[in-house]
Amino acid sequence: MSMVLEGIAALLGTVGVLIAYFIYLPRIRHWTFPGPKPWLLEGSLSGRKIKPGTAHQALYDLRNKYGNVFQVWLGIRRLVVLSDEEDIKYITLTNPMPKCKSFNESLAPMTGEGLISVREELHKSHRRFLSAGFNDEFVRGIGQYISLELTTLFDKLDQACPGAYSVDMDKEITKFAMDIVFRAAFSETIGVQTQVDLPLLKAFNDALKEIFRCTAQNARKSQPFWENTDSVHSSRYHRNTGTYPFWKYMPAKKRFTKAKAVLDIFLSELVDRRRNESSAEKANRQVDILDLILQMNLSEEDIRGEALTFLVAGHDTTSHSLAFCLYNLACNPNVEAIMAEEVESVLGDRTVPSYEDCQNLPYTTAVWKETLRLNPVAATGTMRDAVEDLTLPSGHFIARGAELLVPLYVMHRNPDYWEDPLVFKPERFLTKKRPSPFIYMPFSVGPRNCIGQGFAGFEGVATLAALVKRYKTKLAVEPNEVREFHAMVMRPRCVYNGKSAGLPMYLARR
Template identity: 30%
Template sequence: MSEYLCEELLDPSFSGAKVFSIAFTESAIMINDPESLEYVLNTNFENYVKGSFFSCRLSEFLGQGIFNVDGHHWYIQRKIGSKIFTTRAFKTNIETVFTEKIKVFLNLIESTNGKAVDVHDMFHKFFMDTFGKIAYGYEIDSMSKTTVPFAQAFDRIQKVTSDRFSNPLFKYTDPFVYPGFNHDIQVIREFGTKIIQERKRGGTESKSDLLSLFMDYTNEDGSKLDDDQLIDSVLNFLLAGRDTTAQALSWTFYCLFKNQAALKTLNKEIETYLQEEEIPDYDTIKKMKYANAVFKETLRLYPSVPRVAKIAVNDDVLPNGTNIPRGAVIGYVPYAFGRNKDVWEDPLTYKPERWLSGKQATQYEYPVFNCGPRICLGKSLAEIQGVFVLVCILKKYYFTVENMDMIVPGVSLTFPMKHGMQVRFYNK
């Protein structure tokens, strides 16, 4: 779908906006220019919402969580979520947890003894464990397990809910195509319930994590968030904290293996900044300009959220003159934005150097973390986490990718690899 939309939106005949129609469901007006995107996601933000287009497809999975709601419900979760990233204790907690978990991850690589492993799956487990500890103070410990029922259910639900956006008859076909839907939803909700119950038994005093902020929040009427609201918050932030960074890191290894010159330059930078130390601190990571450029360049070509849509509340006119009727679906494709020759010079070439000099892209030219008031709260955290793991691995290991010809995107709300990525690691 991303490739198809990209081809259509980058066609020389494309001008301003394009209507994509699917029988029996909402047509979508797709845009692909930064000016229109800024108008929709910022200038006239109140007129473009998630609406029923999202909620009817994702309500069983994401409930009233931040990714599935608008208005007051969104504002409250945004307010609580933004507070955590300004807390000094939270930042200290992040560095402590990542240092602890990366040691476990590196030991897992060492134990492979040069055998091919699915590093795509390993990254998902790593970020599930780290985010569970950082955000919820909860030890998931998925890296020690071959399978994690919750994670498997989480991935299956993402696929089926993603399919709903191109299947107008999903209410009728889901029971036949995906008979395990209700069971997987139950597994996912029970996981969220378990986290909350354990925290209630332990209390939130002296806690510096995200869950404590949600549990301590008081509504204007003096009430607290109920368990269902807390579970929705847990699942929504886990989707952001695990999947997007794990997938971005997977595509980074894919791009580096395809572009050995960039890998060589990155390895030189690692040798410069990490001489004796095996695990860097965050201050060192921030200084590594090329490593950060590598991560950004990967996201330009392989954004973790490849497609986004909104609903128009009222009639409107975009800056490029496109008329938007009330109730219309307005969509954009970050996957296509990163390949737009009107924004990027030589857009299909993997070139981290483009991030090291000259004018930098605006969030509307590089919308991989969303834009405007809904820009990703964890943008800085995701970037530094991804680079941290990348650098720690390449400090110790060379690698080869064994299934390059099989690596294609999978169908999901995010941008996974359909068949994973088989990698062999060798000690340096």
């Protein structure tokens, strides 16, 4: 009996030593650093009851309490949150830190070695090759796709006029944006706007849902110390996404695997069609993203991952930004009136602006940019790993091993850099003085910024102008009932007629 008790005591002692070494000792070293104090095993946020989808708001509140640099403990993970301009410049440009490994892991099951989640040592070559294709000619070429898909969107929206019934504009614009990015990426159409219960779209959404769910859990909780965080790409595409070491045995993994299999089959067939394409067929289309990917000498798995990367990054972001634009216009009728007048003066009797037209829509462009400031879809921003000891320009010392977070939602509302930061004011983007790229970064900043920002800017401004040219809109709910919900990307969300919705609106033709 005594031996059993001694064994239990030894085990408990070992556990205590491990807890002290992995959890309490690192916290003691950084105890005086600004930020909420950690509690027991869980970390700094355990008692704060952060609701799903509100991480951006929690960070904003913490910044207001602790200042532009503070730390948060997520179990054994130390997260240093930065909203100081010079500090951000330092870690993204002056002494750029690599993208956070845990973020790469979270998307790797979906996008593999795609540009968003690719390992740091491969990113530079991937980016150089792909960014060459996102030139002015390519961006101009998507105008034809915008015009085609707007025709389909208008046909659907016209049926709801004048105010016959409400339309979830976030949902409809997301379908519209998916059709555009599919044409631009693969020179094919799958008709997301016109087909009901499309198996490919269901598989895409199901796979993303499970990835986003695990990523959100990873952000709110801690990564267990038994996880080997250094082997980022071991079992590259089927690795645990961080929080759950037994994810592969859970129902979520089975749902993800089933959905991913549908996507893999579809993309493999698409790639085969492209490789068997005749010279005449190729001559009759524009160079697209798949052309660039196939020239990169990637494995079949990585080709599919890169293709999925552009589908993931190219539709959700633009569509939710457009929905927030419509929300802001509905809440600011004076802004909508000025914008509508500008669009009318440039377009005349035409319905869709060209690339050149968009260069002559400064106020519309300012509405787009101000929405990206106030409602950045990448609200929690960019994460970097401190791979060495750092002394930031603000004077704070950051020990190697910390994760560095630059939350765009916080930075874009920082009163140290923005006058009336909570007010929707497009005029702030009409002055000759441009905001610093380290305080306004809707597409991130530094070597890992978004290569598709020109694509998104043209699509966003052209679509917004076309919608305002054709329709007057009105919210179907009170403005304060629409909230910003963040799950990998931020989107509008509300409850309408007892059900979850995005942005229900009433439309009328102008």
